[in-house]
Structures are given as structure tokens and as C-alpha cells.
Amino acid sequence: MSIQENLKKVQSQIPSHVCLVAVSKTKSNEELMQAYQAGQRDFGENYVQELLTKNEQLPKDIRWHFIGHLQSNKVKQIAAFVYLIHGVESLKLLQEINKQAIKNNRIISYLLQIYIAKEETKFGLSFEECDALLASSEFAELKNVQLKGLMAMASFTDNQSLIQSEFQSLKSYTDALQNRGIQLPILSFGMSGDYQLAVACGSTLVRVGSLIFGERNYSK
DSSP, rough: HHHHHHHHHHHHHHHHEEEEEOTTTOHHHHHHHHHHHTOEEEEEOOOHHHHHHHHHSSOOOOEEEEOOOGGGGGGHHHHOOOOOOEEEEEEHHHHHHHHHHHHHSEEEEEEEBBOOOOOOOOOOOOHHHHHHHHHHHHHHHHOOOOEEEEEEEOSSOOOHHHHHHHHHHHHHHHHHHHTTTTOOOOEEOOOOOTTTHHHHHOOSSEEEOOOHSSSSSTTO
């Protein structure tokens, strides 16, 4: 099937209120444009340099999501245009995003990354660390960043019940925060292998790459 057919198939399997981010890392401009011409506007990139190049060369109404592990010294390179930064997991990084947002006279939206997996390779804050961050005076001082929600990555496993329990733990935590008056419109978990389960567990943003574009080519 073509990229456009793949995209339409994924779109048909998620409700209209769920945002689909097409993960386009390592994919060519031509491949992105096939999805763009089918109406896709939200694209996710993992590498700053690749994102900079694509932002220069592709249509300006694309909403670029930075979904990789962002280093503080790279924030300034994407601060002028990035739509949403996923995976913020430290006050230090958040302070740098705020600093660069001020320089660019804008408010940058972001998601806090929560650690829900049973793996050492995943990043994120524990629920307790997130509570502490949200309650801190340093957090309250940041006026040029806007918390849009939480994101997490489940364990890399075929055990669907484990993945479901991890997703549900984040949904429960988000509900508890909203009961305390912290409004979080985005709850992001779910990728190519588990996005339908994620939506059933309450995800409002899924990141799908290989089901749309095919397997990634890291040799480029």
C-alpha cells in the first residue's frame, strides 16, 4: 500500500479527538509530502539537525513535534518554530526551553515525560517527581512555557496486559491531577504496535511511524 493508503487506514482506526503524529524521522521530504498531500499536518522528529533541514524545506503549516531526547544545548535551534516538545523530564531542560522561548517572543508548549515502563532504557519522571516539580516555586516562575499534558512509553514487550496496566497507571495519575485543578488536554502514549490499545486506555495523542511510512532506514 502507498503512504497515503497507510495513513488513511490508521486514521480510520482512531477517533477524531485523538491527534495522530506521523513519526517521520529518517524519512525523505518526498515521503513526508505524500502524507502532507493526504492532509497530515502533525509530524514527529527525533533529531534536531534533521528537523532543522526539513523545517526549512517543507511547507510552513506543518506542526513539528520534537519527540526525541532533547539536550539543553540544542533547544535554541528549534525554539523559533517547534509546535510541541514531547518528553521533557527535568526542571533544567524546562528552564532552558523557557529561556529560549523568551528570546523568540513566544510560548512553547510541551509534555512532561513520565516513567511507566519496566525497563532501564526508558526516560521520565516518577509520579512523585512530577508532583514535586509541579508544586515547586521554580516551576511557577516559568511564564513562556505551557504544559499541555503528559506522555510516556510503555515497556517494549508483547505482553499486552502489562502494556495496558502501564497505560492505565498514567491515565489514573492524569485524572488525579485534573481533580486537583491541573488541566492537561493531552495524554500521549501509544505507537505503531499498540496505538489502538492506547486509545482504548485514554490516549489523546498517538505517534505512528512504521505503519505509515514503512520500516525506517538508518543507513541514510
